[in-house]
Amino acid sequence: MNTMHEEVELEKSVRRLREKFHGFIDIDKAVLLMRRYMNDHQMVAKWVALMANADRDLDDEERNTLKNDPVVKNVVMKLKADERQQEEHPTKTSGSSAASSSAKPKAKKKTNEDKHLVELGEHLQALPLTMENKRMFDQAQENQIPAITHQFACQSCDREWWRRVPQRKRVSRCRRCKTKYDPVPPDKMWGIAEFHCPNCTRSFMGFGRMDGRSPCYGCRSAIFPTRILPPKRRAMMPGVRRKNQHSCLAEDCFNRMEPHVPGTECVHPRSRQKNRKPRVVYPSPAHISSGSTVNTCLSQGSLLESINELILDDIEEESDEESDISS
Structure with missing residues (x-):
C-alpha cells in the first residue's frame, strides 16, 4: 500500500472513532486500535461502548509499535500537533481508496480479550450519566455521527461554500487561508x-x-x-x-x-x-475555540489537503465556484 494512502486511511478511521466518542479517546490508543483492527472504526466503537473492566497502561509491544511503526508515528504526530496548535492558538487553525485487505496489518487479538477496548469501556463508563453521554453511546453503537449542512463564507478570500459538519462541532475551515469559521447566521x-x-x-x-x-x-x-x-x-x-x-x-x-x-x-x-461588489454577501464569524472540541472528524489539518480532498469521504464540500443556477 502506498504510504501516503495508508496514513490517510489510518487518520480517517482515527478521526471517526474519536468523533464518535467526542474526543474522549486518547490519540495514541485510538491509533493503536485502528492499526490493530484494520481501520474498522465501526466494530471498535461498538465494542468500546459495551466493554467495562480494569484500567491498564500500554505494554512493551504497544509502546514499540508507537515508537517504530512509521505510519503510526506520522499519524500520532500529526494529530497531536493539531491539538497542540489548537490549544496554543485557539482562534486560528493549523495550517484515496484503501488497498486490498492483504496489504493491511492483521488483527492480533480478539476484541473480547483486547485490554484497550476493555480499558476504554471502563473509562467511558465512568463518565457522568447525562442525556448527552447516553446519546453519544447510542450513536456510537449505531455507527452514527449526526451531521448537518451549513453555509460558510470567508470574507478575506471572497469565497463561499457548503459543508456537512457534525452537529456538536459546526465549524469549517477555508481551504485558502486556513481560517476556521462558524456557519453563516x-x-x-x-x-x-x-x-x-x-x-x-x-x-x-x-x-x-x-x-x-x-x-x-x-x-x-x-x-x-x-x-x-x-x-x-x-x-x-x-x-x-x-x-x-x-x-x-x-x-x-x-x-x-x-x-x-x-x-x-x-x-x-x-x-x-x-456593481463590482465581492461575492461574499455576509461573512461567517471567525470560530473561537472553547477547548471543548478537538480535531476529530473534520478535515482540519488533514493529510488529504495536499491533494485537495477531504478527510472524510462522507462529509462533502460544495463551493459556489462550481455551477450555480442563474438566469
Missing part, C-alpha cells in the same frame, strides 16, 4: 432560495437572501424566501423548471423591481459583478 444566508407565495400558492426557486424580499413570478407579491438551498438539494427539487429573469427589491439589482428598498443589496452574481 441563518437569517443572513443567501444564494439559490426556495420561495412559497402565500397569495397565489406558487412555489419557485431563485437567487435571494433570508433577510430580503423578492417578487413572486406569478402574482408579483414581494415575499421572503423559505430557505436557502445547498447545491445538492437544488438538483433534487421536483417539478418543471422554468426560466424567469431574476428581479428583486434591492436598490442595486440589475433588474430592479419597484418600489425598491433603498440601501439593500442584490445577491445575484450578475448584480454583484456589475
